[in-house]
Amino acid sequence: MRVSIGASPAPPRVATTGASPCRDRLAPRATARVLRRRVSGTARDRGCSGVARVEVSVARQVGGRCRFLDRRGHLGRPRACARRSYLVARGTQRWTLPVRLPRGRLRVVVRVHDLVGNMLRAFSRPRA
Numbered sequence: 001m002r003v004s005i006g007a008s009p010a011p012p013r014v015a016t017t018g019a020s021p022c023r024d025r026l027a028p029r030a031t032a033r034v035l036r037r038r039v040s041g042t043a044r045d046r047g048c049s050g051v052a053r054v055e056v057s058v059a060r061q062v063g064g065r066c067r068f069l070d071r072r073g074h075l076g077r078p079r080a081c082a083r084r085s086y087l088v089a090r091g092t093q094r095w096t097l098p099v100r101l102p103r104g105r106l107r108v109v110v111r112v113h114d115l116v117g118n119m120l121r122a123f124s125r126p127r128a
Helices: none
Strands: 002-005 013-015 022-024 029-035 038-044 051-062 065-068 094-096 107-114 119-123
Touching (some): 029 107, 038 107
Antiparallel strands (some): 002 029, 013 022, 038 094
């Protein structure tokens, strides 16, 4: 599975990295893939600040509710799908989720934050 999505515009922020400040209005970009029950991918900032962190939510939808993956690799109790639970991925530009995925049809959501607070949220279609 591969996810590659742009983001909605965010309010402009000023980044003060390096010698000259710049206005970072661009949200980061990300790709994600599932291979051998692992989620990994890449992220990059399109502005001038850099990637701060990558968060991943993995859920199995059962009816109108979702069971989210925890940091031990187990699915939690069913709850509203809108109340996502995110795990912090290892790495920023090349990242991986440090838990093994359960078998079955899953929905993966990747959230990428840059150093000034712009955010990308990329959704996947459920895949078997």
